[in-house]
Amino acid sequence: MTHSPPHDTLDLAAIRARHTLLLLGLLWDGDRARVDIARDLGLSRSAISSIVAELMEVGLVQEGGTRDGTGVGRRATLLHLNARAAALLAIDLGASHARVDVLDLRCRSLASRSVPHDIQLGPQATYALLTSLATQVLQEAGVPLTQVAVAGVGVPGPVDHESGRVVQPPNMPGWDGEHVGEHLRAALGVDVLVDNDANLGALAEARFGAHRGVSDLIYVKLATGIGAGVLLGGRLHRGARGGAGEIGHISINEQGPVGRSGNPGSLESYAAAQVLVPLATRLHAEGTPTTMNAPLTLDDLLRHANSDPLAQAVWETAGHHLGVAISTTLNLFNPQAVVIGGRLAQAGNVLIDAIRASADRRTMRINADRARIDLGTLGEHAGVLGAGAMMLGALFTPRGLPHLYRVSRAAQEAGVGSRAPPRGGLSSGTPDNPASPPARPGLTAQPFTLAPPLPFPFGGTP
Numbered sequence: 001m002t003h004s005p006p007h008d009t010l011d012l013a014a015i016r017a018r019h020t021l022l023l024l025g026l027l028w029d030g031d032r033a034r035v036d037i038a039r040d041l042g043l044s045r046s047a048i049s050s051i052v053a054e055l056m057e058v059g060l061v062q063e064g065g066t067r068d069g070t071g072v073g074r075r076a077t078l079l080h081l082n083a084r085a086a087a088l089l090a091i092d093l094g095a096s097h098a099r100v101d102v103l104d105l106r107c108r109s110l111a112s113r114s115v116p117h118d119i120q121l122g123p124q125a126t127y128a129l130l131t132s133l134a135t136q137v138l139q140e141a142g143v144p145l146t147q148v149a150v151a152g153v154g155v156p157g158p159v160d161h162e163s164g165r166v167v168q169p170p171n172m173p174g175w176d177g178e179h180v181g182e183h184l185r186a187a188l189g190v191d192v193l194v195d196n197d198a199n200l201g202a203l204a205e206a207r208f209g210a211h212r213g214v215s216d217l218i219y220v221k222l223a224t225g226i227g228a229g230v231l232l233g234g235r236l237h238r239g240a241r242g243g244a245g246e247i248g249h250i251s252i253n254e255q256g257p258v259g260r261s262g263n264p265g266s267l268e269s270y271a272a273a274q275v276l277v278p279l280a281t282r283l284h285a286e287g288t289p290t291t292m293n294a295p296l297t298l299d300d301l302l303r304h305a306n307s308d309p310l311a312q313a314v315w316e317t318a319g320h321h322l323g324v325a326i327s328t329t330l331n332l333f334n335p336q337a338v339v340i341g342g343r344l345a346q347a348g349n350v351l352i353d354a355i356r357a358s359a360d361r362r363t364m365r366i367n368a369d370r371a372r373i374d375l376g377t378l379g380e381h382a383g384v385l386g387a388g389a390m391m392l393g394a395l396f397t398p399r400g401l402p403h404l405y406r407v408s409r410a411a412q413e414a415g416v417g418s419r420a421p422p423r424g425g426l427s428s429g430t431p432d433n434p435a436s437p438p439a440r441p442g443l444t445a446q447p448f449t450l451a452p453p454l455p456f457p458f459g460g461t462p
Contacts, residue, residue, distance in 0.1 A: 017398040019043060020051050024081065024396060027061060028106070033076035052079060058405045059085045059412030081105065084416075085408035087143045088391045089151035089190065091130055092383025094197070095119050095171050095224035098126065099384060100133035102141040102148075107208070107388035110141035114380075119156070122174045123183065131187045147416055148190050149395055149407045152387035154197035155180060156225055161242035164194055170249070170260040170268075171225040193390055197221060198245055199236055200386025201376070202229025205339045207389045210377045216335040219376070220247060220326065222344035224273050225260070232333065248272065252324045270321040273298055273344060280314045288313050305347040315347045316354045323358020330363045330371055341376035348375065 022041055026032055032040075038048045055061035062082050066075040083104040090107075092099040092114075099114035113133045119126060138145060157169025164181045166172065181192040202219035211217055215234040221227050226248030230237040237244050248268040249259075256265025259272070269275065280296050290310035292300045304311040326338055338359075340352060356373050363371075378385055395404045 014398065016051070017401060019047070020055070020401065021396055021398070023048070023051055024055070024060070027079060027081040031065065031078040031080040033067065033078055035076055037079070058409040060404070060408045082408075083108070085411060086149040086395075086404060087141070087147045088388055089134060089138075089148050089188070090384035090387035090391070091134075091151060091153040091184075092197070092387065093117075093119065093126065093130070093153060093155050094383070095156050098129055098133065099380075100130060100137050101384045102137045102143050103384065103388045105392070107385055107392070109381075109384070110143065111137040112384075113137050119172055120174065123178050123180075127183055127187050130184065134188055142416075144414070144416060145189060146414070147407065147411045149404055150391050151184065151188055151190050151192045152200075152391040153180060153184065153192060153194045154200040154383050154387055155194060156197050156223070156227070158243045158246065159194055159196050161195075161238050167241070167243070170262075193387075193394055195390055196227060196229070196242070196245070197383060197386075198227035199229040199238065200390055201341050201382045202231050202339075202386070203236065203389035203393075204378055204382045204386035205341070205376055206231055208378060208385050209339065209382075210374065211337045211339060211372070214336045216333065216337075218245075218326075218329050218333065218335045218338045220322070220338060220340050221342035221382075222271070222273075222322070222340065223342040226268050226272050226322075226342075228329065230329075230333065231335075247325055247329065250325050250328065252321060267321060267325045271318040271344075276301055276314055276318060276344075279317060280310055283313050283317075284310055302344075302346045306350050312350050315351045318344075319351045319354025320358045322351075323355045323360075324362060326355060326373065327359040327362035330359060330367045334367045335371060337372045337374065339374055339376045341378070341382050345375050351375075 019041060023037055026037055026040060034045060034048050034052060037043075038045050041048070052061060056063070060082055061079055063077050064080055065078045067078060083106045086105060087110070088103040088105070088107070090101045090103050092101075096116060096118060097114060098117040099112065101112045102110040104110060113136050115129070115133070117126065117129055134151075138148070155166060155169075155172070157172045157175065158167045159165070159180075160167050164179055166175045166178045166180060168176050181194040184192045198219060198221045201221050202217060205211055205219050206214055206217050215231065217231045219229040219231075221229075228245035228247040230245050239245075249263055249266050251263050251265045252267055252270065253265035257269045258264050259266040259269035277296055277298055280301060284290055284296075288310045291308050292304055292310065301311045301314055305315050306312065322340075329335070329338065340355065345351070352373065352375050359373060360368060376382060394400050
């Protein structure tokens with residue numbers, strides 16, 4: 001007769017996993033002594049020592065350095081998270097670019113490649129490019145594929161969160177129904193997590209940006225398309241299938257022009273990248289002066305956003321329309337912050353001032369008084385940092401932790417993974433390198449299937 005394990009055994013295992021994750025969360029924030037961890041978690045020194053011994057055995061935690069105590073006796077030995085115990089492969093896929101980074105467990109970039117890429121070339125060409133870029137960055141970082149715990153991808157379209165398939169993406173023709181994670185898993189040889197790029201932008205800004213720790217935040221990405229990531233109560237709100245936050249397809253004028261989504265008067269019809277140069281041309285024909293030379297480009301409008309009369313008029317007009325839509329999100333969700341990111345955020349003050357003025361006039365005081373509308377602070381790094389946050393959210397869970405143990409232990413036994421800092425951080429400005437990678441063996445490591453990513457490790461708040 002087969003007996004099920006006693007409930008108390010299951011409960012004790014779950015409790016230990018929870019305590020382990022809380023301990024890792026403390027070390028993710030900074031080095032700590034065992035005595036401090038015991039105090040912060042309310043556990044005995046022996047319980048902490050047992051967990052720490054397990055983490056040190058697999059290579060996730062190391063000892064290093066001491067700090068002076070407050071009294072006589074030995075100085076406390078500090079523990080630190082070994083951020084090089086495992087690596088993360090972060091992929092930022094846009095309508096006109098592809099970027100791949102190798103990150104450590106603190107989401108610091110060890111190597112990066114970013115190249116122009118037209119997503120309309122289709123899935124197969126895109127998968128081939130991403131595989132090539134991944135090979136390059138892994139080689140540059142000196143990270144073997146076996147040390148990669150998981151890959152994370154942001155795509156510029158709606159993703160069904162349960163199936164992982166892209167669903168009727170207006171800015172990704174030829175991608176409807178594509179299972180990005182499944183195909184990249186086969187190409188890269190590691191498990192792959194996929195989400196909408198605006199959702200990942202929200203995770204990035206709330207974890208690494210100026211509004212870090214904010215539990216109610218909306219991130220609006222302005223680029224070829226316009227999308228929003230919504231954090232409510234510290235949790236990413238995806239909706240029933242994953243389509244929440246499609247702010248670009250809200251009709252702000254039901255009699256307006258038809259945009260890519262097919263909806264009349266959608267926000268993208270007034271403020272997305274592809275409509276701004278035609279807007280500038282029309283305003284110039286109507287008499288708005290300019291110092292810019294014809295033919296105008298989007299780069300011109302961004303470069304002269306705060307100095308040229310025509311460029312200023314374009315961004316003020318776009319900002320007005322964005323403010324109309326953002327006021328709707330403020331009145332619906334009452335967030336603490338709305339963060340504006342994406343390529344068009346490079347327009348700077350003239351854009352954000354117009355957004356604020358337009359939104360403020362249309363937002364109820366209870367929803368406006370404590371809400372900040374700001375430009376994002378992460379710039380071009382938001383995508384890879386958001387992918388990093390998503391991956392940590394899957395690994396630092398009771399289900400992901402055993403997989404992280406295996407990867408870290410294997411790296412330790414192979415003699416790779418150390419506390420050495422990355423060769424270049426996310427601010428190091430790694431240049432684009434579209435050259436073909438040198439020949440090397442293919443990516444063939446066996447994947448491990450993780451559960452769908454949870455909101456964020458260490459308690460659920462980014």
